[in-house]
Amino acid sequence: MDKLLIDGQQPLSGSVRISGAKNSVLPMLCASVMVSDGQVELENVPHLQDVTTTTRLLTQMGISVTMDEFMDISLDPSTIHNLYAPYELVKTMRSSILVLGPLLAKYGEAKVSLPGGCAIGMRPVDMHLDALQRMGASVSVENGYITAKVKKLKGAEIIFPRKSVTGTENIIMAATLAKGTTTIKNAASEPEISDLCLFLNKMGAKVSGFGSDEVTIHGVNSLKGTRHKPLPDRIEAGTFMVAAAITRGDIEINNIVPEHSRAVIDKLIQSGAEIKILKDSVRVKMKKRPKAINIETNAYPFFPTDMQAQMTALNCIADGDSSVKENIFENRFMHAQELVRMGAKIRVHDNIAEISGSKELLGAPVMATDLRASASLILAGLAAKGTTEIGRVYHIDRGYDCIEEKLQLIGARISRKPM
Ligand code: EPZ
16 A cells, blocks of 8 residues: 655645546446447546446456557447446445446346445445336345346436435436436436536437436437547546645646536635636636635535535635535545644534634644545645655545646655555
């Protein structure tokens, strides 16, 4: 296991290019199993552990996966020979559940390990399974596996009790090859879902209404291969925006869709950052100590839960008191106790963190617990006086493409060492 070493208090400046969106690429890789004719080609795929895990999952099913030096991935599902997603792979990456809908839609059966929880919460998939049953599948859960079978999925009206990103994605994918029409009410509307739907329609699907809370899918007989370039990663982009603010730096963040980061940009402006928005980039400058800002996470287009830990770190060195309310996951403040080790003043009760901004944090050995908590600790280390050592950085490698190299290029004193 590696660790990251950071010598802080170095204002970051320069420009950084954002990679493709993890949460766009993962469902698209899974959707490739539904192709009857041709292959799927995804351009500019981020170099992430979760992408590697998903390609391993598909390869062990018999799907041929090739990747070139430009990180373009080609997938040919014609050689598929099993419909099984084993625990060994699923336990390392919950989003493996996204093969369930596609396998059922194309092959009428699937055996997928229950994802299980993770550091941020129980992460149930009950809404996925209930919806698939409404579409005619018989679903049983035993010995830690979901076994689902159906002759042919049929269109249905699905009303999600709460918004679910992968729940919405799984049912949209399942519905593309179902008999009849499916409507999803209270659908999630994250940009990555719209990106998936554009990709599915290029494959011959008939999906409409995406980007709103009601999505309609008219089933078709088959899907064909296509080529697609996934969206830029709005969470990686937001993380670098906070890096500029927390180090009082000046960073140009390129290859983004500014509109997708609206909620984060608005909060950073409130904290005192100067932000210049261009067509596919933003420039974030922070000249003085940030002002404390209250945060409340919610489904898109509101403030994203995946940026909560990063903004919590910013509030730890901000001028004033703030509260951060986490409305999506039940245990997403694991970074708080590690930030306290660096001198942060945080009190967590229920789903609220109350923070009193400190003039400065002090570098310390800390432990990453989940993907976005790791990002929070890196940001705190960049701002802290002295050296911060972050253990278990495999968490960060799941969702950030070459993060230390990108940070080094804008002046960060960060290096990776074996534990
Ligand atoms: C997706 O997770 C993202 N992952 C997460 O990003 C993101 O934090 C999350 O959406 C929320 O935006 C991917 O897209 C691969 P949910 P997902 O279903 O779909 C409850 C990252 O850092 N729920 O939208 O698993 C659930 O417990 C990751 O990149 C049920 O109760 O999240 C949660 O409280 C972390 N039953 C809420 O809904 C279900 O069947 C929203 O979860 C499904 C979800």
